[in-house]
Amino acid sequence: MSSEIAPHFSSKDAVVCRGVGKTWAAGTKRAHEALRDIDLDIKPGEFVVFLGPSGCGKSTLLYLIAGLEDATGGQIWSFSDKVEMPSPERSLIFQETSLFPWLTVWQNVSFGLAIRGASQEERRKVAAEALQRVGLIAAMDKRPDELSGGMRQRVAVARALAMRPKVLLMDEPFAALDVQTRARMQDFLLDVWRDSGASVLFVTHHIDEAVALADRVVVFTSRPGRIKTIYPIDLPRPRNLFSREAETIRIQLTELLRDEVDRAFAEQEAFATPA
């Protein structure tokens, strides 16, 4: 793979991936190719949803964009900076909740500020604002293990927002929530997104969620994950999810996904039963 590609893109783009690949444990017997040849441009303020079969490398791509892992091929830029390290400008909300159990809710939310040495009052103020947004201001002084799974995930969202990131990376953040709460969280996320002007990269398994949220849906193939299609959704916002257009989009996305999910299953089965 070409290692040095000239960055021919508008330097204002929020995220640019060029020929990005990731092989876990590269160069060993356990080498495992998760992603191949990802080319992706994400505009500032754009809402992009990643859709793909389980194990196709969606989380991996978010990790690469966050700078937590190094790509084994290609390059990633964010606002014309090469991504080499994590940065507070790119907040990642993890698939599993990862609040620190030894801190209270508000201390968790303001952890990033504490890192920068902000004063106690400032931290409490910012945390209160962020918790207000997720409707958990009352839980400010609680500890994470006193909250329900959904509440914890909302705290994680508040924690990411408190950093005022330019790119918000979300890995199935609402997967554990019931349908009503999820719908609420989606509305709330859209509010936050509109106010903040951040780009959002959002991984989900729910086609409904993609239709509700996305400007563009990136559909991945089964492993190694490549981009199968980028599907734009031009429905006006706020969206009517029961309209005929929404229904058409849902059907088309389902079609796109079905073959890939079948293929992923077949492969994982073959993997589990040695020939």
Added chain:
Amino acid sequence: MAVVTRDGEAGVAAGASRPAAATRLLGSRLFASMAGLDWLAKVWWTCLSISLFAGLWELCWAMGWADPKLLPPPHIFLGNIAEQGRFFNTATRWQVGTSMTEGPSAFESVLITGAATTARVFAGLVIASVLAIGVGVLVRYYRFFDRLVLPTITLLSPVSPIAWLPVAIFLFGIGNAPAIFMVVVALFFHMVLATINQIDTVKTNFINVARTMGASKPQIYARVIVPAILPGMLQVLRMNLFGAWMVVLVAESTGVGYGMGQVIMLARNTFNPSLVFFTIAVIGVLGFAFDWLLRMAQRRILYWLPDTAERLRVL
């Protein structure tokens, strides 16, 4: 629309939290009163457990199965505390011109000797933990330190503390220092390895969260890794507490200083089973108290941990 949504959100949150708060208050009150009973119950069970053991022993004596000269039952070896206590005066025992009847009273002797041994255990435990956690963290923090130090530590950790006894005497002669050295040496190597193991099992997500927030390496160690390994480390400390008590007796009994170990040795040499059992009882009480204190400290420091025992009890 946005406003409506947000209001709705707040309304739901407030509505949900009010009954929840009420139940929690009730629950906590109930729990507080239960906790009071719980404490009493614990004392009661402890007493029962000990009396059962003592009772069995007394029974054996009453039936004539246990020879009171070899296995004197509790009422005998506890009965003449005043007399046995005199032997605890090991500090002045060897001084010329001091008779058995001079010096501190029996009770004071027991207290002094017990305190001396406890202080050694405590000092050894503190020094060993500070050194071990420090070295363990450094090993993971600096790769070169890892390569330089870890092989030696791994090599020395299986060596029995008894093997260090001559070294303790060569280095420190007799007194407090060799006994404390023995405790430190017995705990240090294991605790370093335990610390490293604890660090290696910190959830990757915790570290990644801190990294995405722009935390530096020292900040990640101070704010994430240390609190994350604390529960495990306190557990390791508690396990090692008993090890410390065992080693300190060995160190004291072999001539490094005075203390409970010396009393046991004296009892052996003068063939005094009563004194042996009395000393064992004192050591048991001291160790129990020490463990209890550590558990209290653990609960204070690790306020965020749920009570695991409670969770298992419902099974």
